Amino acid sequence: MKETLDILFRLQKLDDEIDALEKEKAKIPVDKEEIGGKVKEMEEAIQKIKEESLDVAKLRDEEEIDLKQIGEQISRFQSQLYQVKTNREYESLQHEIDALKEKSSKIEDKILELLENTERIAAAAAAEEKSLGEYRVEAGKSIAELEARDRQLAEQLAAKRSEREKLIVDIDRALLARYDRIREKKAGMAVAVVRNGACGGCFRRIPPQETQELKKMERIITCEGCGRIIVWRDE
Ligand SMILES: [Zn+2]
Known part of the structure; x- marks a missing residue:
């Protein structure tokens, strides 16, 4: 009986080791998925920045078109200044021109602001791309390490399981x-x-x-x- 109890004790120890190895092995795919998830998250952040950049470029194009049209309008009014007959007409036209110039100046400010935004977004995108590049290298290493550990665990488990098979031969089935x-x-x-x-x-x-x-x-x-x-x- 002493021998049976010794075997039971050793069996428990072996099962504890197998359980610990299995637990560690089960965590590997979870860890790998977490790493993949972080890469995806960073890629999505970059995509979002790129979309924002396109939106700003579109706004800038629209403002540029407005600016061009206002400039043409100003030129037309300025050439009309020479054809007006009365002071009143002249003043009224000059007033329109001034108003358009003010509008034009505001649009120029807006365009400058959008340009600054474009630069800020480009800098943010570059920073994100850089971190993603660095993270990819780290992630690649971590995944290789996890995969190596996974293979090692599989070998250790196989050895422990065969050890278990040999051990239980001497125990009564019941x-x-x-x-x-x-x-x-x-x-x-x-x-x-x-x-x-x-x-x-x-x-x-x-x-x-x-x-x-x-x-x-x-x-x-x-x-x-x-x-x-x-x-x-x-x-
Ligand atoms: Zn107890």
Whole structure:
């Protein structure tokens, strides 16, 4: 029986290692997806900046057209100044010209402002492109590392699983089924070791008489608190 309990203890240890490896392996695709998501996010930010840049260019084109039309109108009015007959007409025309010149000057200011916007947007796009380029290099490295680790984990898991196969050959089928059932119900821990006079699974104090019996390792003892198989280890 002592041998069976030793095997159960080793099986639990092995399963703990397998669980940890599986957990790490399962996280790899999540980490990879996160990296891909960040690249996509940065690409979208750049796309948005490019669209904004096009909008500003379009606005500038519209203002340029207005400016040109107003300039032509001013030229027409100025040539009409020589043909007017009365002072009143002359003043009225001059007034129109002044108003158009003021409008034209405002449009020029607006165009300058849009030009400044264009420069600001171009600088922002360049900065984003630069960070994306840098991040891509980092992301490429991280993904290569994750993939290498994934392959390593697969190898380690295969080795541990084959070790497990060899170990369970010597355990009675019914006992193994019991072990699996407890493990399933108790968050992966079917075998608990006595630690500081308590069950290592649920921390129930173990009475001295039960401890004596556990030390003998003559039969399988389950914890009254958590239902796990308790084993004694000499530390
Ligand atoms: Zn317990």
